[in-house]
Amino acid sequence: MKPFAVILALVPPVLQTCVAVILLLRHLFRRFPVFTAYTLFAVCAELCKLSFILLHQQNTLKYFYLYWSLEAIYAVLGFAAIHEVFHYVFENFSALRWFKLLLPSVAVIMLGLSALIAALHRGMDLGPLEEGIFTLQISVRCLQLGIFFLIFWLARFFDLDYRQYAFGIAAGFGIAAAGILLGTLVRTGLGLKFIIFFQYIPAVSYCVAVAVWLASFVRPEPDDPFRDFRHLFTPELFLQQLQRYKQEVKGIFKP
Numbered sequence: 001m002k003p004f005a006v007i008l009a010l011v012p013p014v015l016q017t018c019v020a021v022i023l024l025l026r027h028l029f030r031r032f033p034v035f036t037a038y039t040l041f042a043v044c045a046e047l048c049k050l051s052f053i054l055l056h057q058q059n060t061l062k063y064f065y066l067y068w069s070l071e072a073i074y075a076v077l078g079f080a081a082i083h084e085v086f087h088y089v090f091e092n093f094s095a096l097r098w099f100k101l102l103l104p105s106v107a108v109i110m111l112g113l114s115a116l117i118a119a120l121h122r123g124m125d126l127g128p129l130e131e132g133i134f135t136l137q138i139s140v141r142c143l144q145l146g147i148f149f150l151i152f153w154l155a156r157f158f159d160l161d162y163r164q165y166a167f168g169i170a171a172g173f174g175i176a177a178a179g180i181l182l183g184t185l186v187r188t189g190l191g192l193k194f195i196i197f198f199q200y201i202p203a204v205s206y207c208v209a210v211a212v213w214l215a216s217f218v219r220p221e222p223d224d225p226f227r228d229f230r231h232l233f234t235p236e237l238f239l240q241q242l243q244r245y246k247q248e249v250k251g252i253f254k255p
Contacts, residue, residue, distance in 0.1 A: 008203040009053070013046040015210040022217045028165065034084040035169055038077040039213075045070045068133055075140040082147050082173045085166045090154060102150060110146035114139040117185070134188050141181040148174030161222055168216025172209035179205020 020039045023029050029036035049070065052063055086103065093099050118135045151170045155162060180202040187198035 009050045011207045012210045013043045015214050016043050019213050019217055035081040038081045041077055078173060082144055085170050086147055086151055089166045106146045106150050110142040114142040134184055137184050141177040144173055144177035163222050165216055165221050172212040176206050176209035
């Protein structure tokens with residue numbers, strides 16, 4: 001195993017152990033139980049993969065099943081964690097009728113986009129099992145990216161404070177999802193000749209994501225800004241906010 005690969009394999013569990021300690025010491029697991037479970041699982045999973053590689057070989061059938069079994073659990077917990085963040089951040093806005101339709105709408109759009117990618121971006125050097133795995137990978141990462149962009153668009157719309165821990169969690173998942181999606185598209189589109197990009201792009205992006213999580217949690221969190229936003233439930237003030245946002249968008253595209 002190459003030294004750079006060993007470093008990439010060691011960085012996430014080391015940093016995520018620090019994140020887990022902070023979550024436990026500050027009792028943040030009560031606010032983010034799914035993200036805490038994801039973090040603890042990630043530490044164990046990365047150490048398990050590294051131990052298997054050092055004791056056996058990476059290019060074995062056993063490692064293939066181990067890797068993708070762990071990735072499936074990663075995907076489920078990761079999606080649940082960013083979904084948890086969404087509901088935590090926007091809990092006060094659930095009374096708005098239009099708001100309840102946002103998440104399902106984004107999910108349908110991103111699943112449609114992933115289906116379009118899968119149809120137009122046919123895999124190279126892939127068997128039926130691998131093609132199915134990569135198709136599911138693309139779908140999950142598109143969903144995560146969709147929720148990530150929705151969270152930050154809504155935060156911008158409602159003038160929420162990005163320094164909250166929840167936004168750090170969402171940013172980390174967005175970075176990781178983008179890197180994994182890019183690596184997957186390179187692998188399926190360019191084949192085994194560019195396998196090194198599939199190996200390193202997701203790994204590097206995940207290291208960056210974990211660093212973002214740690215950087216978010218090591219600093220004190222500002223006061224909770226969400227308690228003061230119940231006034232946005234009135235249709236009049238919502239329309240004012242929408243009009244302000246439209247004016248900002250028009251200003252961006254004006255020459």
